[in-house]
Every structure is written in C-alpha cells, then in structure tokens.
Amino acid sequence: MKRSFWVLHAVVLAFVFSNQSVLRAQEPAPAPEKGSVIFIHPDGAGVSAWAAARLLTVGPDGILNWDRLDHMGLYRGHMKNSMGATSHGGGTSHAFGVKVHWDSYGMDGTEPLTSLSGKPHSILVEAQEAGFATALVNTGHLAEPGTGVFAASAPARSAVDEITKQIIEGGTDIILSGGEILLLPQGVQGKFFFPGIRRDSLNLIERAEELGYAVVYSRDELMALPPDTEKVLGVFAAAHTFSDRSEEVLQERELSLYAHWAPSVAEMTEAALGFLKASGRPFLLVVEEEGSDNFANQNNALGSLTALARADEAFGVALDFVEANPETLLITTADSDAGGLEVYPIRDADPLVAEKPLPVTTRNGGALDGRNGTGTPPFMSKPDQFGETWPFGIAWASFDDNLGGMVAKAHGLNAHLLPKNVDNTDIYRMMYATLFGVWFR
Template structure:
C-alpha cells in the first residue's frame, strides 16, 4: 500500500537534490564493476587476502547501500540487462543490451544515448576497461546496442567505432579477419574481411597489445586501444579442467585489471581541468562463479580489490579534482558462502558437500585441501571452504559502495537504475529528470 508513495518521495527528493547542483559542481566519475560480486565474495576475499580482522580496499570506501537487482520482467537480472540499467537508468527486459529487448531505448535523461555516449557528446573524456573480451556487456553497453549480445563481431565493430578515448580489454579474435593470425597467436573470426585494429590506427588511435606497451604509454595519449588477449585474460573453467590443460586462472602475460585501470586513470586524468568517465569491469568474478570455481573467483575478487586501491590512490593524489567512485555488481553470482569448520588444523580435508548438499570448494576444486585465512588479530589462521548456492546470477546479497565527491548520493538502499542517476548528477550537475524536462521546453 505504501510502496508507490515511497517511490514518489524518493523521486521528489532526488529532484530537489539535483536542483541544488550548479555547473561548477560537476565532477569526474569512475565505476568499478566486479561483475556478479556480492557480499559473500567480498567476505571470502577478505579472509584470504588480509584475514578476518583486516581491511580490504573495498572496506575503506565511505558509503554502502543495499542494491536491488530486479528487472521489469524478472526478479533477477542478466549481465547485459544489468549493464543497460546502469547505462540508461531504466529497468528493461532481461534479454537487453543497450535496448529494451529489441526496441530502441531512451535514457532517463530523455535522450536515446547511454550516459557514456551523452558524456562524449558533451566533451567529457571516456574510457572502458574489461578483463574479458570487448563485447562483455558490463562495459560494452555503455558504448553500443544490439538485439543479440552473443553476436560479438558486430558488437566489436560498434564499440571500436564508438569514439571512446580509451578501450582496454581482450578479444582480438573478434577484431581481425579469418585467415589473419593476431598478435596473441589465434586466427581472427571476422568474415567481413575487416581488420578493426588497422582501421583504428587509421583514425588516429594508438593500438597496443602487451603489458610492456601499456606501461610505456605517454599519459598525454589522446586515443588508445589496448587488446591484451585473444579472447579473455582469464580461463573461466572448472579447477580440474584448468589443471588438466596446465592453465592458470589468469593469463600471466596479460596486464591485470588493476594495471589496466591505473594506466587508464593516468591517461583520462592527465588534464586536471577536464572531466572524465571511466567504466571498468572485472569480469572474472562473475565467470568463475558461474563455473563454481572458488579459486578463480577469489583470484578475480582480489584483483578487483587491487583496482579499487589504485583508484583510491589516484583520488588521493589528485585531491583537488572532484571525483566519484562507485563500486558495485549487478547481481550475486553463485551466492557463495564461507564454510568454516571449528577447531581444525592444517591437515584438515574438506568434505565434497555441506550438510545441506551444497557443493563445497577448496583451492583444488570440490573437497580436499581447504583455503586458509590470513592470521586474525590473535595470530590464528583458519581453514575454510566456499559453498555454492547455484551457478547463476540471482538476487543474493548485491551491494554498492561509493567514495569521494558527492558519495552521499548513494544513500543506503539503491535500485540498479539508480546508479545512472548518481553518475548523471555528478557528470552533468542536474538530475536526469530535470535534463529530460529541459528537452521538452
């Protein structure tokens, strides 16, 4: 009975807040999106990386809110629909990539543009970083739209031609033609004969492929594309599959998510007088969870936290710049829980399942050797396993954090479409509703 009234009050409050902004109160914005990463992921990462009494970079952020994942026709979401809500400020059909299923989408601002496209049109520098391939929706939706998220080659073309100042990701096979062997040793899959990397160089982009080239970039570089793996920088398979193939969870030759993010900030933030908008996604947090690979999930989670640390360091060194950081996922992939036996030592072996029948993982897969936490304040390290509720993206315990300029706009309870609204106010100085009303004047 009271729900519609609550929505009205929240919307009015947002409008009033937005009306207080002026043009000189805009800032830059950074969205770190560890895909599918809920509270269980963060708790497990803390145990493994710094111990139960330690603090992750994520723990130091100023604001925290519960996050609502649902879409217009489902109680959960998908990666592409979640990204669409972030990029356009509207709930959509669960099979949507920058559209409402197969229908063009008008953003909450009243424009048929994602927030990143609108930022570009306003002269704000923009960039995307992804540990996965170029078509991954967590970043791709901000630059392109399609009615088929799995048609990666047309998507890759749209993103490469989007005009973004910076694109760091993987997916070389979607950028070069059949018959051409790429820098990362695999044949291209484009059947249109186009080499999108050569075309980008023709448009003035610097194109790079290695960690060494990444670190050698001049911060004053205007336009840059970095493609750091043939498909993804991670190997998102089950533990036994990776062991049999002799593969690590991440390609050791590819730059890490934190390294890509650090260089992206140096480039986009090289002019302290100019706004920028960066969307950076660690995709491995979701993909390893969807494969119930606990070690891979934890590797990815810790990589995401190191990127958060890099962003906070950037914000601290550029304290005069008004910059907002938001960290959040669109769902809780696998809903992992920490399974911690009492009074067990170093020789303890995990069972394959919990008492409820949930799959129980250690670093080598189901059962066997447990993970061990870093020591607590008393000097004790403890064994633990990761139990999986499922292998999909559901409600779970998704949460969002904010830090820096106007981080108080996050509140304590946010809808997935609310991420757009906060970024819009920071980048443009008004609420999207006010922007939409001005279009009608």
C-alpha cells in the same frame, strides 16, 4: 473562552508549521557538484564473495580497499521482467538509467532505448558529446556487457560483430580488454595464435589504427606508451585475459588463472587514469573485473577469490586517485551474485584440519570447494587480530547469476547522494549527477 483560545492557537501553529514544511519541501536541493566518475563493476560479486576475499587476503579483522569506500546502500538488481539481472540487462540499466527486459544489450530487448536523461544513447555517449574524456576497461573480451553496453547497442548479446564495430568506431578514448578474435576477420591470424572470427571481413585492429589509436598487446607495451597518448586500444588476449574453467580442468590442461603478459585490472585502471588525467578534461571511466563472475559461474573458488583480490587492487588505485583528485566520484556495485558463493566455516583450529580434504558437498548437497577445487584441503585465512589463521571452504548454490546480497558503495565527490536503498537505475543517477550536475528523481 480559554479553551477556544488554545484551540485557535493550536490551529494557527499547525498551519504555520505545515506551510513551512511545504515551503522547505519545495525548495530545490543543492545542485550536485560536477566532476569526473570512476565506475568499477566487480561482476558477480555479492557481499558473501567480498567476505571470503577479505578472509583470504587480509584476514577477518582486516580492511580491504573495497571496505574503505565511505557510503553504502543495499542494491536492488531486478529487471523489468525478471527478479534477477543478467550481465547485459543489468549493465544496460547502469548505462541508461531505466529498467529493461533481462535480454537487453543497450536496448530494451530488441527495441530502441531512451535513457533517463531523454537521450537515445548511454551516459558514456552523452558524456562524449559534451566533451568528456571516456575509457572502458575489462579483463574479459571487448564485447563483455558490463562495459560494452556503455558504447554499443544491439538486439542480441551474441551480435559481437556489430557490438565490437560500434565500440571501436564510437569514439571512446581508451579501450583496454581482451577479445582479439572479435576484431579480426575469419582466417586472419592474431597476435595470440588464434584466427579471427568476424564474418563481415572487417579488420577492426586496422580500423582502430586508422582512427588514431595506439594499439598495444601486453602489459609492457601499455606501460611504455607516452603518458599523454590520447587514444589507446589495448588488446591483451584472444578472448578473456583469464581462463574461466573449473580448477580441475585448469590443472588438467596446465593453464593459469590469468595470462601472465596481460595487465591486471588494477594496472589497466592506473594506466587509463593516467591517460585521462593527461587529457585535462573531466572523464567517465567504466571498469569491469569479469573474472569474479565467470569463475563463480564455473564454481571455481580459487579463481573467484583471485579475481576479487585483483579487483580490490583496482579499488586501491581508484581510491588513491580520488584522494589526489577530490573532484572525482568513485562508485561500485555488482548486478548479481554469481554462483551464490558462501563461506563454509570450519570450527576446528587443529592444524591437521588445514591439510584434510573437505567433503565434496555440504550436508544439503551443495557443491563445496577447497583451495584447489572439489575434495581438496580448505583455504586458510590471513591472521585475525589474535594472530590466528582459520580454515574455510566455499559452498555454491548454482552455476548461475543469482539475486543475492549485493551492495552499492560510493566515495569522493557526491558520494553522500547514494541512497540507502539503491535501485540499479540509481547507478546512472549518481554518475549523471556528477558529470552533469543534475539529479533525476
């Protein structure tokens, strides 16, 4: 009898707790808080790239601004038909929240695309329709997909005439980038001494002015704008604001890494946030440092690490803004590991090593860079906690965008929602949850 009682008791308790678990599982999760979103995409920057940037800028024990973001998850960047992302395919997944063909620019290959929310356009367009202020910032040209796919859709990445037309006419409030030649008709001379390449005879600079944009061409002109300017088009270079060539080519042509007159990504981010804040509306700001990808695709270590240092300054600007405006989510990731950059440690503290050229390759034949390219002395870290500086090189796996070690990070409003394992479509989920208060499972 006692045995039967205890069996029955156990069954009842199991039933009660089981039903309580079911009830708890069915209870709706608290709705995300609504606010503004800053998405920063340091293109091509895997974890190893950030490790190298840390050594060079703050030392092995130092803290980057990127390190300060509170929440982190491992990023999975595979596409619908490829284990590795492209910039345009990965950007499309961020902007639409769905897996797509790797060769997609705001579409699924050449097919129209429906976003995770059910809308036939990106999260930026949906935000515009809902009354949000919007901004795009890119150190590359206007059609670079890390930002471009948020405002344009085309059957091919090469369709730059159509892409730039959509971006200019799409209603984004603040647009800051390079790419003047993409905005001018063939034969029309630009501010940066190169003629336009448009084949449709449209002058999109003039069109932007007709639409009410204040058009600026330099850091000084951008900074001189009234803080309450509502629509800004910054055009800061003929193509990119940087020269994405190898160290050797840049030295031969006496070219700098970045155009001295163009605002940095941090300066563009700060300006955009000022204009967006002045609008009095919640906003979506999408920022891309393109140099971290393009320099890595050229296996230019100095260019890559310079680009990442500049991107880290933009994180500092964004973190300061979130601190002052806590109703803002800051989220970041990279959709690929450009070049397969790895730190090549040199285990010798002899000061003479710092001036000795590195081997041209590693033992397995991988390309190896020093501070000024192939066959040059190593980089030197900033001091560690013991005051020591250390030499290191940069080894490369390829010239391509690789599926490497990428992470997503978040800070501020709703940052706790970032999963530990982050699919590329989760970037959209995080942004949508903050803009619209809805989390898509």
